[in-house]
Amino acid sequence: xxxxxKQLTDEELIKEFQDNNTLEAYEILVKRFKDPLTNYVYRxxxxxxxxxxxxxxxxxxxxxxxxxxxxxxxxxxxxxxxxGNLARNELKRRKRRVxxxxxxxxxxxxxxxxxxxxxxxxxxxxxxxNEIKSRIIEKALKKLKPVYREVVILRDIQELSYxxxxxxxxxSIGTVKSRINRGRKHLQKLLKNIYxx
Amino acid sequence: xxxxxxxxxxxxxxxxxxxxKELPKEKAADNFEYNLMVKIKNGNFxxxxxxxxxxxxxxxLIPAGGLLAVxxxxxTFFNFHQESADNPFRLPPQLRTEIxxxxxxxxxSTKEIFGEYKxxxxxxxxxxxxxxxxxxxxxxxxxxxxHLHLQGIAALPFKLKNSTNLDEAVKIKETGNNIxxxxxxxxxxxxxxxxxxxxxxxxxxxxxxETMKARIDSIKKLFLRKHK
Numbered sequence: 032x033x034x035x036x037k038q039l040t041d042e043e044l045i046k047e048f049q050d051n052n053t054l055e056a057y058e059i060l061v062k063r064f065k066d067p068l069t070n071y072v073y074r075x076x077x078x079x080x081x082x083x084x085x086x087x088x089x090x091x092x093x094x095x096x097x098x099x100x101x102x103x104x105x106x107x108x109x110x111x112x113x114x115g116n117l118a119r120n121e122l123k124r125r126k127r128r129v130x131x132x133x134x135x136x137x138x139x140x141x142x143x144x145x146x147x148x149x150x151x152x153x154x155x156x157x158x159x160x161n162e163i164k165s166r167i168i169e170k171a172l173k174k175l176k177p178v179y180r181e182v183v184i185l186r187d188i189q190e191l192s193y194x195x196x197x198x199x200x201x202x203s204i205g206t207v208k209s210r211i212n213r214g215r216k217h218l219q220k221l222l223k224n225i226y227x228x
Numbered sequence: 229x230x231x232x233x234x235x236x237x238x239x240x241x242x243x244x245x246x247x248x249k250e251l252p253k254e255k256a257a258d259n260f261e262y263n264l265m266v267k268i269k270n271g272n273f274x275x276x277x278x279x280x281x282x283x284x285x286x287x288x289l290i291p292a293g294g295l296l297a298v299x300x301x302x303x304t305f306f307n308f309h310q311e312s313a314d315n316p317f318r319l320p321p322q323l324r325t326e327i328x329x330x331x332x333x334x335x336x337s338t339k340e341i342f343g344e345y346k347x348x349x350x351x352x353x354x355x356x357x358x359x360x361x362x363x364x365x366x367x368x369x370x371x372x373x374x375h376l377h378l379q380g381i382a383a384l385p386f387k388l389k390n391s392t393n394l395d396e397a398v399k400i401k402e403t404g405n406n407i408x409x410x411x412x413x414x415x416x417x418x419x420x421x422x423x424x425x426x427x428x429x430x431x432x433x434x435x436x437x438e439t440m441k442a443r444i445d446s447i448k449k450l451f452l453r454k455h456k
Contacts, residue, residue, distance in 0.1 A: 065260050066254075066256055083256065083260065087263065187244075215245070218241075218244050
């Protein structure tokens with residue numbers, strides 16, 4: 032039975048899960064999308080643990096709200112939309128937290144002179160050229176505004192079509208294209224030293 | 229021919245796209261599915277559900293509070309304006325009905341207006357009809373202060389007893405019949421009032437009066453001597 036299910040498309044699997052509550056169909060869909068979603072959320076937020084939690088939440092939401100999926104949409108865009116919304120919410124929450132922590136203890140500003148460990152820092156000798164390159168690209172990607180970062184990741188890393196990105200982000204195709212263009216332009220400025228060399 | 233509205237050129241960013249595609253793909257943890265299935269089997273969805281509930285509470289309470297505050301402000305503001313519409317100080321000046329009623333009545337003397345003039349039944353009917361006409365055409369003069377309504381005697385915004393009939397006072401002065409000038413001026417006709425002329429605020433010393441008297445006497449004596 033499970034072997035037969037593996038040959039089904041995403042849309043057929045979700046229909047099977049909706050109609051017969053087949054847990055195997057759900058598991059296959061989780062297996063298919065856990066990696067692309069983790070990659071997407073990780074590139075967007077830049078933190079591994081949080082991205083794992085968000086993808087888990089995405090899958091739970093999918094499990095709980097399976098009936099809200101309508102067959103005329105692509106399953107991939109639906110699940111990307113859920114993950115994207117959760118990632119965006121997390122980003123907002125983090126911004127709020129940063130603002131609060133900056134507002135607190137203003138009196139102690141001068142006293143705060145301790146060093147904070149950069150967990151992402153690894154000495155260059157432990158890296159190959161490609162690894163260094165990827166780290167620089169990651170950093171540049173983080174510097175992009177979230178609205179540009181999201182669409183650039185979906186287009187150039189996740190390789191979704193413009194129509195799919197428009198559906199996931201709930202934007203018009205024109206807006207998606209212009210945001211991708213601006214995002215790339217900004218990245219080009221940030222990374223000009225890498226690809227010219 | 230289709231215009232390139234977004235200045236879109238994929239080749240321009242070829243290298244950037246290549247770099248992004250070369251980025252290593254992040255993969256989910258090995259125990260991802262196991263953890264997920266454990267959560268589902270245990271019904272451990274609290275994280276997902278509570279986030280949703282909190283979100284809903286914030287979404288509803290904040291705009292509701294704001295809306296309530298706006299409504300309170302608007303209500304008090306408009307209520308204030310309604311009150312001010314009834315405020316007699318804010319109304320445009322109007323001709324008093326009792327006076328406008330008297331305008332057409334033939335007057336034999338000025339006494340009829342300010343003195344002890346009593347309105348006859350004819351006048352009251354005339355005033356009432358005028359009032360009714362005004363009520364029909366000018367609804368804004370419906371509300372008037374109670375003390376201005378007619379009740380037999382012409383009601384004026386000042387007390388007749390304490391008022392002065394200047395016309396009469398002038399007349400008396402011209403004819404010179406009435407000696408009681410003060411009473412005529414105050415319109416009291418010897419009824420007695422609190423007004424007794426003007427006084428100097430400070431007390432005069434007796435010695436000073438005597439010296440003044442002595443001076444007057446000496447002046448009188450000098451005057452008599454000269455004329456003798």
